[in-house]
Amino acid sequence: MRSTVYWLFVVSVALFISGIGFVIAAARTSRQAAPAEAEAPATVPVATVKQIMAGMTQPAATAIYGAVGTVMNAQGVTEIAPETDEEWAALAAQAATLVESGNLLLMGDRPIDRGDWVTMTQSFMAAGQMALKAAQSRSTDGILEAGDVINQSCDTCHERYQRQ
Numbered sequence: 001m002r003s004t005v006y007w008l009f010v011v012s013v014a015l016f017i018s019g020i021g022f023v024i025a026a027a028r029t030s031r032q033a034a035p036a037e038a039e040a041p042a043t044v045p046v047a048t049v050k051q052i053m054a055g056m057t058q059p060a061a062t063a064i065y066g067a068v069g070t071v072m073n074a075q076g077v078t079e080i081a082p083e084t085d086e087e088w089a090a091l092a093a094q095a096a097t098l099v100e101s102g103n104l105l106l107m108g109d110r111p112i113d114r115g116d117w118v119t120m121t122q123s124f125m126a127a128g129q130m131a132l133k134a135a136q137s138r139s140t141d142g143i144l145e146a147g148d149v150i151n152q153s154c155d156t157c158h159e160r161y162q163r164q
């Protein structure tokens, strides 16, 4: 009789513990399920590659190329570079925009193929990231270097995909 009570006790403890286990497992599952319900909103590609180039890529690249350098005119030779916080922040924004234009090139049916188009876009984005880091660390040399790499990445893709 005593041992029956003992085993009933053991069994009920075991059930209690496994019950807690189920509750925890259920809570975990519902927590994991939550993000799936809140999936990223659907995006709708609108611009052509040409429009992305003309509207985002080209203006952002021009801002980066023009941010640091030497200007010669009647007044003589002037070194130009961003000086204020606002000017560096504006340059960083252009670099970030350049990188984002690369994301757009990979969206929807824009990739012309899954090979060179993707790797060339990734190199182009990495070059843009260089400019972004340089702007964030206020490195004029970094901007000049990144400008060269960006420029090459544009040419590489335009040669491959024969931009007219």
Ligand code: HEC
Pocket: 049, 050, 051, 053, 054, 057, 058, 061, 105, 117, 120, 121, 124, 150, 151, 153, 154, 155, 157, 158, 161, 163, 164
């Ligand atoms: C991954 C490939 C790729 C990269 C990288 C790329 N381009 Fe392009 N670009 C294209 C293609 C393809 C076209 C032609 C689009 C068309 O005519 O339909 C084009 C067209 C252009 C045009 C012409 C737009 C017009 O209105 O006719 C400009 C300007 C341009 N690119 C600038 C740039 C600059 C500047 C960079 C680098 C900062 C760059 N592109 C990087 C693929 C690329």
